[in-house]
Amino acid sequence: MKNKIKNLLKSNGMKTFNSTLIAIGLGLLVGLVVLLIVDSSNAAGGFSKILFGGFGRFADVLYYATPLILTGLSVGFAFKMGLFNIGASGQYTMGMFFALYVGLVWDLPGGLHWFVAILAAIVGGMLIGSIPGILKAHFNVNEVITSIMLNYIGMYIVDMLIKNNGKLVVGSEARTAYLPETVQSLSLGVSGSNLNIAIFLAIIIAVGLYIVLKKTTFGYELIATGYNKDASKYAGINYKRNTILTMVIAGGLAGLGGGVAILAPSLIADASQVYEPINVIAVAGFNGIAVALLASSSPIGIIFSALFISLIQRGGTSAALFGFKPQIIDIVIAIIIYFSAFSLIMSGWLGKIVKNYSRKKSKKGPDKENKVVK
């Protein structure tokens, strides 16, 4: 058991985790400096709100983390195969639209209605996600370009379809109509929070993806392709099929993110979450990139990085009490993510420090380092 813990502490995953923590710490530090520059007298109070304010509303942290986990998984999963799914926003919006359509236009009995709406969200994301996949697999078109452009195409199509359908939109076209309660996700009953069962769905999917990547032949193929496309071809791995499949899955995940966002219950009776068709790209998709980066695309790590980002976002809103503008908190979050890109350097530093420390220790004892490979 002791050895197991030792191995765990020495494992690569742990190294990544530690360096991510240091990266976050440095990011927070720089964030604090920004706050000090903006308003030094309130910086300490504002900073502690950003860091800890979220804990007071932890149910909300979980609630806002739900779609983030899913878009983070969408980006991270594609990353594993070496694909950069920058189109999570478009997929998110399309998934949301499909769920909205099922919720408002189809008339289905209670539990089934929600279930079908969720499935529809996945299908919507998959449809739009498959396009860059097919283009990449068959015509070697760069997926970054095709997926980023689909963000706009998806969003405009959705806004157009919503505005043109009287069943979906209210008279002023300012927002979508309220969804019936039958199609809303089951609330977990935390007072004052929209937290709903979708959080479990997101966590289960993250664990599922972890298993797929680590334990299955599909995951083996996927990661091999991500590391070395030529070697995977040599191994007889079907690159085209896997590329399309990966983008379809990634699209489905982001689509589900949009679905659970729109299907979340409302705190106000007879109301629901709404979408405003005002030609703005969903930010959740881009936050997904940050979430995936911060977690080095590890599905389990993504749960925590999404929680973390959600936490400081919630905390940031309460930092407004100290007179900080919401843009400041966005800057601090951006800085943290910026620093997370340095986490590789951090792990190098960390390795050196640990090594120097252990050498000092071993100098006292007998020299056991002469390990030459037989």
Added chain:
Amino acid sequence: MENYVVEMLNIRKEFPGIVANDDITLRLKKGEIHALLGENGAGKSTLMSVLFGLYQPERGKIKKNGEIVSINNPNDANALGIGMVHQHFKLVDVFTVLENIILGVEPNKMGFLKKKSARKKIVELSDAYGLQVDPDALIEKISVGMQQRVEILKMLYRDNEILIFDEPTAVLTPQEIEELMAIMKGFAKEGKSILFITHKLNEIMAVADRCTVLQKGRYKGTVEISETSKEELSRMMVGRDVNFNIEKKKSKPKEVVLSVEGVSVKSKISELHSVNNVSFNVREGEIVCLAGIEGNGQSELVYAITGLEKSSKGTIKLNGKDITKLSIRDRSITGMSHIPEDRHKHGLVLEYSLEMNLILQSYWQPQFQNKGFLKFDEIRNYATKLIDQYDVRCAEGPVTITRQMSGGNQQKAIVGRELDKNSDLLISVQPTRGLDVGAIEYIHKQIVQARDDGSAVLLMSLELDEVMNLSDRILVMYEGEIVGEFDPKKVSIEELGLYMAGSKRQTKVTGGLKDEE
């Protein structure tokens, strides 16, 4: 007191789980060619990377002209006049020769490049040393030999006095190797000092003045070449006697396993590399070798047979079954093993652990997966078995990250993986490229064993020694065509060379090939 330009004293360099250099001392005299010899993984490249500033040693010091210096990065090395030609060239493919040579030390006037003066210096250098290059050619368009000349010119352009060559001959044709040797001797005569990393004993005997031998990260000694022999050097390097001749019985070819009929392949690189209407057979129990100078279509032909590229014409049959249109996986199932030419590009996923690489061709088989879930215990057992059976040396066993292994052991892992498939056809492309004598001897034995066990072996090699020693039948390729078929016992290396260079060829007549001047 001897006059040493560079002294590396008691160098120690560690990597996680391995001591790559342990108390190594190397002294380089002015104007000498000093060979650094050792098996793969002996620590040669690490030691040179320390000298070049790529790694910092944990212990030991470096002296230049008797004074202690610290080399923290390649710029420091450069400032001390140390230059290096790496085994894998560090060139920008889409830049021209000239742009690559001046890269990092661009002559400029207020930020504007002064290519004219650079060009003048490059042309002078290339004339003075016989290093023929076209300054305006793109790197991706020129031969490997010329790329190497560009690397050498880079060092000369920077006025380096100490030149490190890391396995420079591994990628060259016999003629190019001779040219390089002459160039190196010219440098030494001029007073430049050369460190020459290699494991080819013939080359050391031909050009070096002294030789330092490393074994498993430790210093074995430094010898004068005039006072030593090939046998002694190999004993110092491997720690035992090495048999340079391959022992094999006469082949007894049986049924045709691979049949290639009228195959043409269009090359993506250049017209010259294309394969044009090639036909041949490989039979059970024989080793057929495709010989030729690099870039005459051998690689492309192998790509077409293994399925990495499509053939544009002709049929390929394996055990009588037409496999021309089959996927790589289906060819493998039909009975094909493939030791690929480039082990880093095709053969391995370097970031994966060794065990995951050992199942790269078989992970989908019921032995290793159940309903899509990998059977990790089975994989571990299988990997342990292969590691043991094929003597793959790795720091942490099956979980060693493949990138951390030496080239020779990486290749052994691939050989083990492919031979263990017991395929009817083994395609082996440059199986010993860049390996040391110990590993070469071992891999040759394994290939002969596969033949004796009834496999048909198609070997592609650029090393004429290997071609002559290992094969039962030689096919020479020139400009995408087979220009001659030989029995290795009845042909000389010189004769083969004439066919490889295109100055002789046999013509096709019914029933075989016939000589034509």
